[in-house]
Amino acid sequence: MRKGIVFTMDAAFALYLSFLIMSTLIIVLESNTNYSGDSLSLTRLAEDLYLVKKYNPSLTLPSFIKTGSDCDGKDLIASAQNFVYGDIGSDDSWTTKSDVYTTSEKVCYG
Amino acid sequence: MKGQLFIADVLASLLIVTIIVAYTTWELEQIYNRTPDAEYEKLNSLANDIAQMAVKNILANRTGGLIRPNWIEPNRWNLLKGNMSEMVPSPYGYEASVSGTTLSISGSGGCPSTKSNIAVARRLVYYNGASGEIPVLTVKVCV
Numbered sequence: 001m002r003k004g005i006v007f008t009m010d011a012a013f014a015l016y017l018s019f020l021i022m023s024t025l026i027i028v029l030e031s032n033t034n035y036s037g038d039s040l041s042l043t044r045l046a047e048d049l050y051l052v053k054k055y056n057p058s059l060t061l062p063s064f065i066k067t068g069s070d071c072d073g074k075d076l077i078a079s080a081q082n083f084v085y086g087d088i089g090s091d092d093s094w095t096t097k098s099d100v101y102t103t104s105e106k107v108c109y110g
Numbered sequence: 111m112k113g114q115l116f117i118a119d120v121l122a123s124l125l126i127v128t129i130i131v132a133y134t135t136w137e138l139e140q141i142y143n144r145t146p147d148a149e150y151e152k153l154n155s156l157a158n159d160i161a162q163m164a165v166k167n168i169l170a171n172r173t174g175g176l177i178r179p180n181w182i183e184p185n186r187w188n189l190l191k192g193n194m195s196e197m198v199p200s201p202y203g204y205e206a207s208v209s210g211t212t213l214s215i216s217g218s219g220g221c222p223s224t225k226s227n228i229a230v231a232r233r234l235v236y237y238n239g240a241s242g243e244i245p246v247l248t249v250k251v252c253v
Contacts, residue, residue, distance in 0.1 A: 011119055011120045018124065018131070040158070048180055049244075052235065055180075056236055058241075059241070059243065061244060062244055
């Protein structure tokens with residue numbers, strides 16, 4: 001076994017591996033945490049947009065939100081899957097069934 | 111001295127590293143929990159929760175016993191004030207507005223830009239007579 005100054009070479013290598021694994025784990029966990037909050041907010045905005053447009057399709061988007069192809073190249077993009085109790089159609093007709101509405105439109109921050 | 115896989119000093123060094131890393135992580139976690147960043151995360155979560163409750167229930171239009179999410183009713187705006195004063199205790203400040211109209215504001219003057227830690231949640235809403243740009247409900251919580 002080759003001797004280093006303090007540890008043997010394989011001890012130093014084991015230390016290096018330990019630090020490498022732990023730092024990778026910390027970085028992965030940290031980046032996941034950062035995105036989770038923003039993703040939730042954006043998904044809720046996508047759902048909001050779907051509902052508001054259903055009530056009044058003529059309303060225009062506020063400047064902090066972009067949709068569709070304007071989101072190309074953005075890191076954080078969401079679309080909404082709305083689980084709604086009853087139909088909230090613009091004709092105000094309500095039913096008792098549960099519907100899942102899915103919007104394929106991409107939503108992102110402007 | 112040989113172990114089965116590693117020699118004894120390797121095992122000792124791994125043990126020492128594990129203890130150092132665990133202790134350092136614990137210390138860093140304690141420090142992080144006292145930082146403005148951690149406080150911001152909590153405020154942000156609170157602001158998002160309040161905004162979610164506001165658009166889905168507190169402010170929502172009720173017709174025929176049914177709730178229309180995101181369709182807010184001006185005659186329910188006062189309800190948000192009472193709810194926010196309970197959900198955001200002192201010394202935290204809060205304010206809620208819809209496209210510039212204040213719905214609710216804490217007695218300490220809300221969350222002006224001079225505050226150091228402000229979390230903001232924005233939600234898209236609709237109300238009767240709204241036209242042009244989609245109205246935005248803004249909920250701010252601050253220290």
